[in-house]
Amino acid sequence: MLRILILSALMIAAPTFAGEKAIIGQTAQMSVSEVGLTYEARIDTGAGNTSIHAFDLEVEGGSAKNMKDNVGKTIWFTTENRTGESKRLSATIVKTSTVSNSQGTETRYMVSLKIGKKGDERKVKVNLRDRSHMDYKLLIGRNWLKGKYIVDVADKQLIGPVAPISIVETGLLFNTRIDTGAVENSLHAVDLKVENGVDDMEKNVGKMLFFTTENEQGKQHRVHARIVETSLIRNAQGSEIRYMVELQVGELGKEYKVKVNLRDRSKMTHKLLIGRNWLQGHYMVDVSL
Known part of the structure; x- marks a missing residue:
């Protein structure tokens, strides 16, 4: 809450x-x-x-x-x-x-x-x-x-380390990890299909993308969104490029548009990760909640 x-x-x-x-x-x-x-x-x-x-x-x-x-x-x-x-x-x-x-x-x-x-x-x-x-x-x-x-990461509202977050375009509610260590939001996405896509991911920016996402309860939805940019993600294992789309993300009924990178998170407990680009200017995080 x-x-x-x-x-x-x-x-x-x-x-x-x-x-x-x-x-x-x-x-x-x-x-x-x-x-x-x-x-x-x-x-x-x-x-x-x-x-x-x-x-x-x-x-x-x-x-x-x-x-x-x-x-x-x-x-x-x-x-x-x-x-x-x-x-x-x-x-x-x-x-x-x-x-x-x-x-x-x-x-x-x-x-x-x-x-x-x-x-x-x-x-x-x-x-x-x-x-x-x-x-x-x-x-x-x-x-x-x-x-x-x-x-x-800015100021305003208070949120815990895990929260129920809605994505309008999916019609799903996610048991979401709130992660101040992540720059960007990341959503579980598989079976990505770019309309008229080419191998060079940068050249697909601006094209429409289909992908399937799933929440922690196993409910799935096929989403159609425009690729707005690509994102280079670095971690301890190296680096990878991911597509980014804009989605309406937030508390149920209080969603707002934000960029989300798409990643196969099937091995992860939380299928949606909220990063600083959603928190900035809106939320503070209290890990005791």
């Missing part, structure tokens, strides 16, 4: 407060005490856990074949911030975390680190991931935000 939040003076550079919770922007300067480095962090309500760039991982005394059997052992790793400053450090493996994305699943080690504004860090579980292909070497997830912060 959405609530209206009125703020008299919204400052994104430093957290302000809504009730007992601080408001934080879509990026923030974060310190990691054990590392002694400062990171420009992406604030990502789409991520359950916080993640730090880590490579050259080595389990002290040798690694067991099953990653879970290494819990309790010491792990050495190297981390680096956006400016190229690096440090090698060790920490105790406190658990493993299985992360799902469009490429499948992977298991990562988790350690406890003190993260926050310099001088105000607090301990949280962090997964170790090679983020060398990502712009942000530290990603702040819901486990750091929950109960303490509201994420504001």
Whole structure:
């Protein structure tokens, strides 16, 4: 459920407060005490856990074949911030975390680190991931935000990390992931057919596109929309180009037109992901809702 939040003076550079919770922007300067480095962090309500760039991982005394059997052992790793400053450090493996994305699943080690504004860090579980292909070497997830912060990519209304969102053109309601880490909205789409299409995706901009989408309840709809542009999406696995269309997206009865990229999300729990291009100027995200 959405609530209206009125703020008299919204400052994104430093957290302000809504009730007992601080408001934080879509990026923030974060310190990691054990590392002694400062990171420009992406604030990502789409991520359950916080993640730090880590490579050259080595389990002290040798690694067991099953990653879970290494819990309790010491792990050495190297981390680096956006400016190229690096440090090698060790920490105790406190658990493993299985992360799902469009490429499948992977298991990562988790350690406890003190993260926050310099001088105000607090301990949280962090997964170790090679983020060398990502712009942000530290990603702040819901486990750091929950109960303490509201994420504001502009201002105005308040929304939780998952919300029922309607797309008028589909006649469907989606159990939607609200993801401040994503620039764009992304909709599950398969069986894409471009009218008079060619292999060069850029040359199909302006043409009509048919695609089939499906919500989390398995209800399907065939959609006909115009390709307005293509979008280059980068993630840890590399990059890909996706078609973008304009659709009416929002709370039921309060939809407004926004660009949406089309992606096969059949392996993902949420078939619609809401990014900053829908949130900007309209919503703040409270992962405790």
